[in-house]
Amino acid sequence: MAEGSFFAGLEPDRLRPERQLAILSEASCNGAIVSFVGMVRDEGGAVERLILDHHPVLTQQSLEAIAREALSRFDVSRVHIVHRCGTVGPGEPIVFAAAAALHRRAAFEAVDYLMDRLKMDAIFWKREEGATGSQWIEPTDADYADRERW
């Protein structure tokens, strides 16, 4: 695999996907960029906010480990991850995950991988809050199955 680089960071304020894409484009314009933006679902109005608790050191390390692993597995030149922490509202971006590569296939696969890993292994604790109360979220069977794909 080619030597690659990455950026992985936590964003306590509003995540601006277009800004992150511009940063990645400037750092790496060599064929293809694939990006994914995850948004908070409102679950039919039931969710008023999502709270993302995180560890001050280990969460950042988990994002970096996932980015490094993607670089080692796929023929991509750069990986870029930004994840929200704190309070996020419905419809707001919660994660930006992207990869740059000479050819599109590797970039698509890398981003698919990034999201499956982030969904399972990123160190966050999420709580949905709404009019009917609040609940902590744990990975679903589908999340475990997605993680096993790799």
Place this chain on the structure above:
Amino acid sequence: MKIRFYGRLSELIGREIDLDAAESISVGDLFQRLAQAHADAASALLNPRVRAVVADEIVPRDFILDPGEDLEILPIVSGG
């Protein structure tokens, strides 16, 4: 000894508690002690996928904590 909790455990027990520990204690024994003191958090606390962290490193249940050594307890992560 300060013990810091995250996620569901921080809601059940509090973000941080101070525990009197005059002698060294294993992480596993400390978990049992906490589970007895916080019955409503016992099942969440004693799940084997809950991780113990000392100085930003994950440690096993047989890790011996010295008096005054701080611990962080991480419940099952939600993922991103």
